[in-house]
Structure formats: structure tokens, C-alpha cells
Amino acid sequence: MIRYILKRAVSILLTFVTVSVIVFLMMHAVPGGPFDGNDMPVSKEVRDKLMASLGLDKPLYVQYFKYMWGVFHFDFGVPFQSPGETVLQLLARAWPPSLILGGLGVVIGATIGILLGIAAALRRNSWIDYIASTLATLGLTIPVFVISMMLILMFAVFLGWLPAKGWDKPNSWYLPIAAYAMIPMATYARYTRSAMLDVLNKPFVTVLRAKGLSERRIIFQHVLRNAALPMVAVFLPMFIGTATGSIFVEAMFRVPGLGAYFVSSITLRDYPLEMALILMITMMFCLAYLLTDIVYALLNPRIRFGGKS
Amino acid sequence: MTLPRPRRVALGAGTSQTPEIPLMRLLDIQNLTVSFSQHGGLVQAVRGMTLHIDQGESLGIIGESGSGKSVTCMAALRLLREPPARITADRMVLADVDVLKARGAELAQLRGKAAAMIFQDPMTAFDPSFTIGHQIVETILAHRSARKAEARSEALGLLARVEIKNPAAVLDSYPHQLSGGMLQRAMIAMALSCRPKILFADEPTTALDVTVQAQILQLIKDVQIEFGMGLVMVTHDLGVIAETVDRVLVMYGGRVMEQAPVQDLFDTPAHPYTVALLASIPGRTGGRRRLTEIPGASPNPANPPTGCPFHPRCPVAVARCSQDTPVLRSTAPGRDVACWRAE
Numbered sequence: 001m002i003r004y005i006l007k008r009a010v011s012i013l014l015t016f017v018t019v020s021v022i023v024f025l026m027m028h029a030v031p032g033g034p035f036d037g038n039d040m041p042v043s044k045e046v047r048d049k050l051m052a053s054l055g056l057d058k059p060l061y062v063q064y065f066k067y068m069w070g071v072f073h074f075d076f077g078v079p080f081q082s083p084g085e086t087v088l089q090l091l092a093r094a095w096p097p098s099l100i101l102g103g104l105g106v107v108i109g110a111t112i113g114i115l116l117g118i119a120a121a122l123r124r125n126s127w128i129d130y131i132a133s134t135l136a137t138l139g140l141t142i143p144v145f146v147i148s149m150m151l152i153l154m155f156a157v158f159l160g161w162l163p164a165k166g167w168d169k170p171n172s173w174y175l176p177i178a179a180y181a182m183i184p185m186a187t188y189a190r191y192t193r194s195a196m197l198d199v200l201n202k203p204f205v206t207v208l209r210a211k212g213l214s215e216r217r218i219i220f221q222h223v224l225r226n227a228a229l230p231m232v233a234v235f236l237p238m239f240i241g242t243a244t245g246s247i248f249v250e251a252m253f254r255v256p257g258l259g260a261y262f263v264s265s266i267t268l269r270d271y272p273l274e275m276a277l278i279l280m281i282t283m284m285f286c287l288a289y290l291l292t293d294i295v296y297a298l299l300n301p302r303i304r305f306g307g308k309s
Numbered sequence: 310m311t312l313p314r315p316r317r318v319a320l321g322a323g324t325s326q327t328p329e330i331p332l333m334r335l336l337d338i339q340n341l342t343v344s345f346s347q348h349g350g351l352v353q354a355v356r357g358m359t360l361h362i363d364q365g366e367s368l369g370i371i372g373e374s375g376s377g378k379s380v381t382c383m384a385a386l387r388l389l390r391e392p393p394a395r396i397t398a399d400r401m402v403l404a405d406v407d408v409l410k411a412r413g414a415e416l417a418q419l420r421g422k423a424a425a426m427i428f429q430d431p432m433t434a435f436d437p438s439f440t441i442g443h444q445i446v447e448t449i450l451a452h453r454s455a456r457k458a459e460a461r462s463e464a465l466g467l468l469a470r471v472e473i474k475n476p477a478a479v480l481d482s483y484p485h486q487l488s489g490g491m492l493q494r495a496m497i498a499m500a501l502s503c504r505p506k507i508l509f510a511d512e513p514t515t516a517l518d519v520t521v522q523a524q525i526l527q528l529i530k531d532v533q534i535e536f537g538m539g540l541v542m543v544t545h546d547l548g549v550i551a552e553t554v555d556r557v558l559v560m561y562g563g564r565v566m567e568q569a570p571v572q573d574l575f576d577t578p579a580h581p582y583t584v585a586l587l588a589s590i591p592g593r594t595g596g597r598r599r600l601t602e603i604p605g606a607s608p609n610p611a612n613p614p615t616g617c618p619f620h621p622r623c624p625v626a627v628a629r630c631s632q633d634t635p636v637l638r639s640t641a642p643g644r645d646v647a648c649w650r651a652e
Contacts, residue, residue: 203433206383226436
């Protein structure tokens with residue numbers, strides 16, 4: 001296990017470096033620069049001076065190594081679009097709302113989805129199965145900004161129970177989290193249902209019944225445990241969305257999260273912020289999959305203990 | 310093939326009309342039907358099955374695949390999903406409990422304790438996520454209040470009883486770490502863990518290597534005698550029947566064709582189907598010859614033939630066989646035959 005984790009750590013490092021090179025090259029391959037905007041035109045001399053002050057006049061490989069050296073020391077530079085703070089300070093300010101919104105959205109959505117999936121699998125072809133399937137299909141097919149719009153219309157405009165936007169008041173959290181939870185809920189309802197049905201049809205479930213175990217014990221100890229295996233595989237990667245922030249949900253509800261910076265860092269050629277955001281996601285992807293593999297091994301004795309002894 | 314002497318000729322092994330109740334009647338099924346609704350149609354797996362088994366007795370149910378033998382056992386423990394399965398019976402009593410009326414907790418108490426079951430494929434019979442020990446211990450604890458450590462040492466003893474060499478290691482093994490023969494032994498140990506009155510063995514050796522089949526059969530026979538259980542051995546293998554049971558029930562097309570003490574069945578088969586079945590055992594008549602088969606195919610359970618289910622393949626069928634369904638009637642002491650032509 002330790003050997004396996006070490007091996008994976010090395011491959012994560014390689015992935016990280018590869019992604020950083022590709023993203024850095026692509027970022028600079030895009031025509032235009034941070035001071036080419038039309039809203040605030042600057043003369044050529046001023047622009048050259050600005051570029052030189054930011055080190056952007058140096059050859060690309062110098063810029064790359066300089067930046068990566070900084071990353072190595074947890075210095076991600078200063079965002080061009082907000083020079084009053086460092087990239088890290090910007091992340092510390094804008095990430096928490098995304099993290100809370102996404103984290104709660106995934107947890108709540110997954111919980112409801114799992115419960116719906118279990119109920120649907122146990123009462124196949126009943127009304128609860130049809131409701132679960134309908135909700136799952138709607139959640140996956142209706143774009144999240146349409147769902148957001150419907151929630152705003154319903155609860156903010158017609159009923160007037162909740163604010164339509166913002167993040168500062170406690171009751172302003174409900175609608176964005178609900179909108180965010182739709183996709184995890186739908187995904188989990190479908191996954192749980194099919195994973196449960198798959199296990200319920202296994203011969204060992206009949207054996208468990210023949211032993212005289214209670215139905216509750218069979219479902220909650222044996223069936224869920226085995227159905228959890230395929231479910232774990234999709235769970236952690238879902239949390240990566242909490243870093244990218246749902247650009248749509250945050251935009252619809254005016255949540256001051258990280259989502260908007262993904263777009264602006266590209267359009268404004270904000271190189272340091274763009275690099276920092278993408279490296280961060282890369283890291284989260286790698287860690288999420290590593291963690292998934294570890295949890296998977298812990299849950300599955302066939303991986304943990306290998307073949308016949 | 311050597312046939313062992315039946316240990317005890319079953320008492321009152323007659324038809325359902327037999328009034329005397331010998332020893333303790335463990336399982337009494339009368340006129341059981343099991344059907345499955347499938348794609349609008351109705352598949353009749355068991356069509357009027359009558360059987361009984363007494364304490365310490367062993368009954369073999371033989372028949373080809375689809376004859377309804379496994380379904381009968383599953384129905385006796387209500388292990389079929391209902392719906393799609395639909396079970397009816399004039400009487401179905403297992404250890405003094407009306408199985409058809411039992412529900413939830415009552416049924417759970419019956420399973421494992423009154424009657425345990427050994428399944429065909431030991432490789433898929435255990436939950437892959439838990440150790441063998443865990444799965445035996447949970448069976449014990451489901452039926453009896455005991456401390457976990459007590460249940461564990463009991464499980465250890467059971468594994469030793471089923472002739473597992475290193476029971477402690479097997480106790481902590483996961484199913485994927487053991488061989489099929491080992492798992493089948495563990496399953497027998499698990500079945501014995503609550504001292505059941507009846508043991509159903511549904512093709513217990515079919516999925517095993519030939520070399521371990523005989524060992525497993527011997528083990529089942531030994532523990533049956535040791536624990537004084539009734540045994541229902543379901544199989545399509547006449548050799549298995551000859552070696553393990555006292556009384557045999559021949560099934561075809563969801564019906565009982567013939568019932569007789571094992572020795573009598575092999576010596577003087579009465580039903581044409583039994584005759585054909587015995588004739589198809591290779592090498593029974595000695596010398597090299599072409600393998601004998603029964604011409605034709607098993608009846609389609611979704612659309613069974615009228616009259617006797619065997620009549621389309623029967624060499625001695627007469628006109629009546631395709632119209633009237635023969636009832637099971639006693640032709641000799643301990644023998645029942647469902648055939649118009651049998652005397």
C-alpha cells in the first residue's frame with residue numbers, strides 16, 4: 001500500500017509538471033496580452049514598460065521557470081486584474097464561498113440522491129421509483145442556469161421567501177445550494193439505483209436471506225456495502241467542482257466566488273491567476289483520484305488482499 | 310455403480326392420503342404450484358408438487374434443469390421474489406409453521422434455524438466484502454443471543470467439523486482467497502451453525518471439481534446423520550442420489566413422476582421417464598455402446614403439454630396420456646407413480 005501511494009505520488013508530480021508546461025505554453029500562444037484591452041488603451045512605450053516590470057519581456061522558458069520556482073515556494077504571484085493583493089490572498093477571499101456552496105451542494109445532493117436511489121431500487125416500478133427516475137433525468141438534462149432561473153422565479157419572485165441573489169445573509173444560501181445540488185443528486189440517484197439493483201441480483205443476497213438475516217441488515221450491511229464500491233468512484237471527483245465553482249450558479253445568484261475568475265483570468269490574460277487556478281485544479285484532480293483509489297482498496301478486500309492465499 | 314443400502318426404509322412414504330404421522334414430520338407440502346409472470350405470459354415452474362420429509366430422513370429430488378426441483382426448495386423457504394413468483398399450495402408446513410402465512414420476522418426465524426440451505430455455486434454464495442468468519446458469526450447471532458467471542462469460537466469449531474485443515478486462517482479469509490471446495494465446506498459449516506432440522510442441498514457439488522465432489526457428498530451425509538437432520542438433496546446427477554439419500558422423488562415438467570426408496574428406484578423403475586433416465590447413465594449396462602438419450606426436449610414451462618408432461622417423449626404413451634393428467638398413486642409399499650401405464 002505504501003509503495004503504491006509513493007508510486008502514485010511520483011506520477012502525480014509528473015502530471016503536475018506536464019500540465020503546467022502545456023498550460024503555460026497555451027496561455028502565451030493565445031494572441032494578445034494583458035495590456036491590449038480597448039477600454040483603457042496605453043501607448044506602446046507605457047505597455048513595454050509595464051511588460052518589463054512584470055518580467056513579461058523575458059524569453060518564455062525564463063518566465064516559466066521563474067513562475068514555477070515561485071510556485072515551489074507557495075508564491076503564485078500577483079493577479080494583473082487585482083494588483084492590490086497576491087494570488088493567494090485572492091484565493092483566500094474568493095474560494096470560501098465556492099467551497100461552501102459546492103461542498104454543501106455535493107453533500108446535500110449526494111445524500112438525497114443516495115436515499116432516492118436506495119428507495120427506488122428497493123421499490124422498483126413503484127411511484128417512488130418513477131419520481132426518482134424523473135428527478136434524476138430532469139436534474140441531468142435541464143441546464144443548471146435554467147434550474148437557477150426557475151428557483152429564483154419560484155422562491156424569490158412569486159413566493160418572496162428567499163433573496164434572489166447574494167451570499168451575505170444566511171437565507172441567501174438556500175437557493176444557490178439547491179441549484180448546485182441538482183446534478184450530484186441526479187447523478188447519485190441513478191448510480192445508487194443501478195448499483196443496488198446490481199448487487200440485489202447477486203446470488204449471495206439469496207444466501208443471506210436463506211440464513212435468516214433481517215431484510216434491514218441485508219440491505220444496510222451487505223447490499224449497501226457492495227453497492228458503495230462503484231459509488232465511491234464518482235464521489236470524490238465531484239468535489240473538484242467546488243474549486244472551479246459552478247460558474248453558472250455563482251453568476252446567476254451573484255455569489256462572490258471563484259467561478260468568475262476562471263473566465264476573467266482568461267479574457268484579461270491574467271497569467272499568474274490563470275496558472276494558479278489550473279495548477280490548483282490539477283492538484284485536486286490528482287488527489288481526488290488517489291484518495292478514491294485508496295478508499296476503493298479499503299472497501300474491496302479483493303484489491304486489499306490480492307489473489308488466493 | 311454400487312448402491313448403498315438405505316439406512317431406514319421411510320415409514321408411511323405413501324401419498325398425501327396417508328393418515329399416519331411417523332416420527333416428526335419436518336416438511337409437508339401438498340399440491341404446490343409455483344408460477345412466474347413474465348412478459349405478460351405465465352411460466353409454470355411447479356405444477357402440483359407433493360412431498361414430505363421426516364426427522365432424520367433423506368430425500369433426493371432428481372430431474373433435468375427446468376423440472377422445478379430447485380424452485381420447490383426455494384419456495385419452501387419463500388426465497389423467490391413474489392411477485393413475479395406466485396406460490397400456492399393446499400398445505401405447506403415447515404417445522405410446524407405454515408410457510409405460506411409466515412411473514413417478515415417469522416420467516417427470518419424459520420430460515421437458517423428450522424431449515425438451512427446449501428447452494429450450487431459456493432464462489433458466488435458469500436458476500437465478497439466480508440470474511441468467512443464474519444458471515445458465519447452473523448448467522449449464529451441472527452438466531453441466538455450469544456457473545457461475539459462465543460459465536461466466533463463456535464464458528465471455528467464448525468469449520469474444523471467440516472474438515473477444514475486450518476480453520477483459524479479460513480475464519481479470517483475473504484471468499485476470493487479460498488477454493489471452491491473450501492468455500493462449499495464453509496457454506497456447510499454456515500448452514501449447520503444454527504442446528505437446522507432440515508438441510509436443503511441444491512446441487513451442492515455441481516460447481517465443484519470432480520475430485521472434491523465425493524468428499525463434499527460424504528461430508529453432507531456424515532453431518533446429516535450426526536446432527537439428525539432431514540436432508541433434501543436436489544440434483545440432476547443419479548450418482549449423487551444413489552450415494553446420499555434414502556428415498557427419491559423424480560420430477561419432470563414441474564410434476565412428480567415417481568417416488569420410491571432409492572434401491573427400488575434403481576432396481577425396478579416404474580415410470581417410463583425414470584426408465585429412460587436410468588438407461589441414459591453411461592456404462593450402466595456394461596460394455597461399450599452408443600450413449601443413450603431421451604429423444605425430444607423438455608416441456609416448455611410457459612406452454613406445458615396437456616395430460617402427462619412426458620407423453621410427447623414417452624415410448625409407451627397411449628391416447629389417454631395426452632388428455633388426462635395422471636395422478637400420483639401408490640403401486641407398491643413406499644412407491645408412488647404418476648403414470649396411466651404403470652401397474
